[in-house]
Amino acid sequence: MAWNTRIAGSATRQRAGVRPDAIVPSPRDVARRALPQVIEAVLVPAAILMLVTAVATTTVAIGAALAWGLGALAWRSVSRRRVSGITILAVARLLGRSVVAFVAGSTFLYFLQPVIGGFCLAGAFLVSVIIDRPLACRFARDFGVPRQTASDPRFHRVFRRISVLWGVVGIANAAAGLWLLVTQTTDVYVLASTALSIAVPAAAISASIVWFRHTIAGGRSPDA
Secondary structure, three states: OHHHHHHHHHHHHHHOOOOHHHOOOOHHHHHHHHHHHHHHHHHHHHHHHHHHHHHOOHHHHHHHHHHHHHHHHHHHHHOOOOOOHHHHHHHHHHHHHHHHHHHHOOHHHHHHHHHHHHHHHHHHHHHHHHOOOOHHHHHHHHHOOOHHHHOOHHHHHHHHHHHHHHHHHHHHHHHHHHHHHHHOOHHHHHHHHHHHHHHHHHHHHHHHHHHHHHHHHOOOOOOO
């Protein structure tokens, strides 16, 4: 009954001119918010890796990309700028990949780890649905979803469905990355995998936001 009352109020506010943007950001707003993070945490390290590989060894290139990631994180911390979950995750993955590659003395392992990580992350999304703690809810705030919306139990089922979407898309993306790794040259792999690592999540994020906004704009319970 309380839900119906809230929905009726939501529908009234929409007729009065309140848009879903007040609750969930549009894909354009998310892109504006996430693009600087993607450039800093994904595109620049990939560019450094390719450029340094052209003039030095792959090991040196890996070290240069790691130095950029750690330096950017340190600069944000020292300057008291916000460090997003995306940046922390990207730097943590970069650090782990580099350490394993240096210790094992294998650049192949450096490129294989994102594939393994992709499968693991996709699995984590699916497992989070099984244990009823959807990861989509945890990541929502990084993309501008207000705290009160992300933590609202009424939207729990929507986050569960979005988590399933991310799990399935993640497995497909990791499988494509594995195929590229074993069939293409290093340069082609870096270019293609970087493009996939941006395009696929961007498409999944856009689909998730449109889905969520459609639920709100439709004025119906997410649990329906």
